[in-house]
Amino acid sequence: MARENLNDLMAFIVVAREKSFTKAAALLGVSQSALSHTMRTLESRLGMKLLTRTTRSISLTDIGQSMLDDLGPSIDGIQERLKSLKDLNGKAAGTVRISTSDYAIGSVIWTKLEPLLKEYPDITLELIDDYALTDIVSGRFDAGTRLGEQISNGMISVRIGPDVRFAVVGSPDYFSRHSIPMHPNDLVDHNCINLRFPTHGNLYVWEFEKAGKSLNVKVSGQLVFSRIYQNLQAAVEGYGLAHVPRDIAEKQIARGELVSVLEDWCPFWDGYYIYYPENRNHSKAFQLVIDALRHYQHP
Secondary structure (H helix, E strand, O other): OOHHHHHHHHHHHHHHHHOOHHHHHHHHOOOHHHHHHHHHHHHHHHOOOOEEEOOOOEEEOHHHHHHHHHHHHHHHHHHHHHHHHHHOOOOOOEEEEEEEOHHHHHHHHHHHHHHHHHHOOOEEEEEEEOOOOOOOOOOOOOEEEEEOOOOOOOEEEEEOOOOEEEEEEEOHHHHHHOOOOOOHHHHHHOOEOEEEOOOOOOEOOEEEEEOOEEEEEOOOOOOEEOOHHHHHHHHHOOOOEEEEEHHHHHHHHHOOOOEEEOHHHOOEEOOEEEEEEOOOOOOHHHHHHHHHHOOOOOO
16 A cells, blocks of 8 residues: 555544544544545545444444454554654653543642643643543553552553542531431431442442441432532532542531531542553653652652
8 A cells, every 4th residue: 555545544543443433533633524535535445345334323344343453553553653753852742641530630630730731832631531441542542540559450550649538528408407327338328429430330339448347338319420520519509418539528518518427437548540551652741741740758
């Protein structure tokens, strides 16, 4: 195939992975119609059908899947090598994509990376708010964040934030109508505001610990959200009890808008870590991001 058609192959890899012209076009910075035309031209030139299109979805043909499996790693290697070559001129530039969450962004990441972006204007940062615990390799992220250090094999983890303490909170109005729970098991009799993880569709199980004893409680209630700040706001408005990082509720607790309960069952947990594949050639921009995020324990 002629060298000038390498861009078409790279575009196919993105479409095949995203299985969406809309998402792929956004990532590539082109229109959907232009991308669709590129794919039809590629199929015509190869004499093979790579994609099966319907009004709602895109799937790969057997040949398309084989092409993705064979060429995807090679295309990734080319892009990684190009990143490395750009770094040879000593200039930090390029895009760093991180799969994270709104709470991690607000509590840890943004305050640390804001000065870096001002110092290095050629670094582009994508912080994708994602509670789905996405596979960062298949999702083509440079890194991801998790509470705690447990990660998959082949990953490097770096501590980026202090320990986190959760709290069970409710409004004074709510407690005027309901008793205060004295033990985590009492929560089954309360209207609790749940958090659902997009990855597996399960509800978050509230975790507690006291005197070395761990206890998980499956709660229920009228409301389920997929973002932690929505749980907090619903608790302020009296819809039930929420289990949230205490730091985001401190102002409301201090103002008397929320009451914290079960405090002796709410210890500190390991804070945020950033993790990334150990076998990649990381760009200078990426290394600067990691260094800026690194958490240093104070004696």
